[in-house]
Amino acid sequence: MRKLYLLLIPVFGIFSGCTKSVSNEESNAAQKRADEFQASIKAHRYKPVAFYSDKPIDYITNDNEVKSETDLWIYVKEYIKDDVNYFNDNGTVTIFQNAVKMTGNQSPTITADYGAMVVGKEVMFNFVDYNYVPTQYRLEQFDDAYFTVYVDGPAGSKLYSKFARVE
Numbered sequence: 001m002r003k004l005y006l007l008l009i010p011v012f013g014i015f016s017g018c019t020k021s022v023s024n025e026e027s028n029a030a031q032k033r034a035d036e037f038q039a040s041i042k043a044h045r046y047k048p049v050a051f052y053s054d055k056p057i058d059y060i061t062n063d064n065e066v067k068s069e070t071d072l073w074i075y076v077k078e079y080i081k082d083d084v085n086y087f088n089d090n091g092t093v094t095i096f097q098n099a100v101k102m103t104g105n106q107s108p109t110i111t112a113d114y115g116a117m118v119v120g121k122e123v124m125f126n127f128v129d130y131n132y133v134p135t136q137y138r139l140e141q142f143d144d145a146y147f148t149v150y151v152d153g154p155a156g157s158k159l160y161s162k163f164a165r166v167e
Contacts, residue, residue, distance in 0.1 A: 026121045034116040034123045037142050041087045046147070048083065050162035051076050054150075057157045072159070077102075077130050084166060091115055095132065102132070125149050137161070 137149035
């Protein structure tokens with residue numbers, strides 16, 4: 001019996017070492033993805049083009065109407081729909097408000113910080129919400145034309161925001 005325990009010690013060591021290297025590999029892959037995303041959006045302009053949920057939800061919960069919908073674009077504020085976001089090289093984003101401006105903020109541009117980082121195995125994206133308040137999103141996907149990020153929504157949903165490159 002004692003030999004069995006002595007044999008199991010190295011086995012546990014091997015498996016725990018493999019788990020750690022997989023974690024490091026996942027972390028390295030996430031960091032590579034974060035770096036690629038950050039490089040992809042730098043010095044480019046993006047416009048919001050879609051807002052949706054991964055499952056049907058009642059997005060406005062404090063009214064008398066109960067809906068079950070996934071396309072949430074109708075809830076995007078008009079002043080957000082015409083914004084263009086320019087991701088500067090220095091980690092700031094310049095938000096051009098264009099014709100429709102946020103009530104109470106008539107400035108032609110708003111500047112905020114942005115950045116991609118890794119938390120655990122996920123790529124997080126620090127950006128702003130619809131009130132231009134700093135918010136952390138999860139990166140869903142990106143390519144040369146679009147990127148999509150999301151936050152957790154009501155009823156266990158994910159709320160996706162999709163941005164298209166405009167140039």
